[in-house]
Amino acid sequence: MLSRSYNSLITYNHTEGRMKNKRVALLAAITALILLAIVATETRGLFAGDPRNAPKDHPLHIKKMNKKWTVVDALDSTKTRVIASKGENIVWTAKGSAVYFQFGDSTVFGTYYAAIKAGAKLTLTVQPTATPGRYPYAAFCLTDKEFARVDSPPIIIIE
Numbered sequence: 291m292l293s294r295s296y297n298s299l300i301t302y303n304h305t306e307g308r309m310k311n312k313r314v315a316l317l318a319a320i321t322a323l324i325l326l327a328i329v330a331t332e333t334r335g336l337f338a339g340d341p342r343n344a345p346k347d348h349p350l351h352i353k354k355m356n357k358k359w360t361v362v363d364a365l366d367s368t369k370t371r372v373i374a375s376k377g378e379n380i381v382w383t384a385k386g387s388a389v390y391f392q393f394g395d396s397t398v399f400g401t402y403y404a405a406i407k408a409g410a411k412l413t414l415t416v417q418p419t420a421t422p423g424r425y426p427y428a429a430f431c432l433t434d435k436e437f438a439r440v441d442s443p444p445i446i447i448i449e
Contacts, residue, residue, distance in 0.1 A: 345378050345415065347381050348379065350362065350383070351385050352387070352389050358436075359387070361429055371446075376418050376448070380414050383411050384410055385409070386433060387408050387431040389429050390403070390430045391403065394425065398425050399414040422448050423447075424446075424448075425445065427444055427446065428443050
């Protein structure tokens with residue numbers, strides 16, 4: 291009698307184990323389908339979080355050089371022009387003064403005006419509706435009440 295109970299217990303546990311395996315496999319399949327659906331509906335694809343897909347930044351500094359406020363490339367102060375494409379970011383950092391910006395065409399960044407405090411950053415994205423061309427803008431430095439000059443006025447070229 292004891293052996294019969296033991297055998298039925300083994301058979302029961304073996305069957306229960308198969309059922310658990312089927313449930314785990316089913317759960318894994320459902321999870322995989324949900325993840326596949328999320329990836330398939332993601333507008334930027336499987337590698338959306340990949341930094342290679344991030345928009346390019348064009349970092350600029352507004353700072354005083356040789357007693358004049360200037361707009362220069364943050365990595366190379368000999369570069370003064372920005373050549374950008376739609377969807378890329380222009381990032382200004384105000385070094386030593388609050389800066390007020392005025393843009394002659396609101397289709398480039400979606401605004402005519404912007405401002406940043408001294409030491410702060412301003413990031414504006416070139417709009418998808420921007421027309422390729424040369425876009426001068428004004429950067430007024432509040433500390434000395436002067437316009438920043440480079441190409442008098444600074445210019446952003448949209449390709």
